[in-house]
Amino acid sequence: MALNIIETCVNCWACEPLCPSQAIYEAKPHFMIDNKKCTECEGDYADTQCASICPIEGAILNGFGEAINPPGSLTGIPPHKMMEAMAEIQAR
């Protein structure tokens, strides 16, 4: 199976040099993973490298299409707090 980078990627380059399989490449509008090359880091690292450094929650999905870093898991911001703040800003 392979991981997948989606449109919330901010093109920060952090994942690309870490991939043991050279599966990650720069593309427009965002970085991509070559699903034929991605090994999920099996045999190289205990944790998938791209998903371990990616700073953006939800930007990398596992083989089942689930976010490896779900909302709140990296920033520590509880999702309901984020929603409240966004609603408050929009209402201004």
Added chain:
Amino acid sequence: MIELNVLGQSESNEASGCASGSCGSTGDQLSHLPEEIRKKVFNHPCYSEEAHHHFARMHVAVAPACNIQCHYCNRKYDCSNESRPGVVSEVLDPDQAVKKVMAVAAEIPQMTVLGIAGPGDPLANPERTFSTFRQLSEKAPDIKLCVSSNGLALPEHVEELCKHNIDHVTLTINCVDPEVGARIYPWVFWNNRRVKGRKGAKILIEQQQKGLEMLVERGVLVKVNSVLIPGVNDEHLKEVSKIVKDKGAFLHNVMPLIAEAEHGTFYGIMGQRGPTNEELVDLQDACAGDMNMMRHCRQCRADAVGLLGEDRGDEFTMDKIEMMDIDYDAAMVKRRAIHEAIEAELEVKHNKPNEALVTLSAIRKKETRPVLMAIATSGGGVINQHFGHATEFLIYEASATDVRFVSHRKVELYCSGGDTCGDAETTLEKIIRTLSGCEVVLCAKIGYEPWGMLEEAGIQPNGEHAMEFIEEAVAAVYLDMANNGQLEDKPVAAQQLTA
């Protein structure tokens, strides 16, 4: 050279009882440092308070990746370690960056320092960062190189840094205690894992301290930046200041946390407030007893071009640079001439008696209270900016013995013309709030409306000292206030409060 106008020279330095150098007045903040370090920082706009009026620096955004997360940063935008959040800069590859730096250096000869600060962490992007430095040392040897880092990857790159002869490193150190660190850094990427919480913070702190020691051992100048986060590391920063000084950092710069919900940062969303101007200055004062503090840092944007606080980035976008034809050898000759002229001017200023102190020595009654004044300036160390054009004010404190630079306060542009003028009322009110505590505003010119509102708020606008040197003008205004008997009591606003 022009004849210098020295007021009452006979009572000069001796009468004031202290040479400006030894009592730490603004012009000579570096005087306690060894001569070779002083030389190094002499024309570095980020380090020398004197130089930052005359020389310029720039940053290039070549380092997008980061290896840690800070609670004051939203990785969807630029790093707020050295830049304001919410401003996305153009990320350049090393070749583009080198071209841009050379174009700017040729066009703005005052540009003497090139820094890489982000938008991520330069040392989390070692190939991109070092490729830029390597090319620049070769093609533009008259530009100083510096780098800012969170320190996590510092120890492994110290050797490489030294190879490129980079003599300035800025480290952001917000804590030395992992408990405190856990409330600032949610995770670090270390040994191929994401390490969260206290454990991650501990690794970061160890790497920072180790990196600091290694740099100092090799004679590299290290400045430490700390972000003041009220209730998280405010008291703790005093300890940080002590430790980094003991280890040999030569400057400690405490910056205020900037946290707004719209930045989308942890602190912004969770309602963590930034420090008040007063809290910031108090902490800077508390740390100043320990070491040389830098108060003129403006948290410039990572890709800002121009004199500190001024941004000419729009003139140097990549498409415009591609069109430029740069003869760098010719530019270097011109640059050298201009640098020598500025250095000569600074040297003259250095050697003449401190006119501010001379002016102050005319105050007969010494029990006058200190006064804060806000200055509108666009550089050069003189009062040369219209009140309405100021995006920040320099705050000086005058007392019977000294004129001292205290801080910068950023404001929104009051007079931006066009349709934004409908908001002038509220923007002006905000500016006045930002200037609270000041009793005088010195500027080149000021409009009728802001004049009235400032006066009402107990802040006296003053345009009489346009084009004069800041410290001398501040001293002159203070002397006037003393002679008018305005300095024997508490400020008017404070009186009202206590009445």
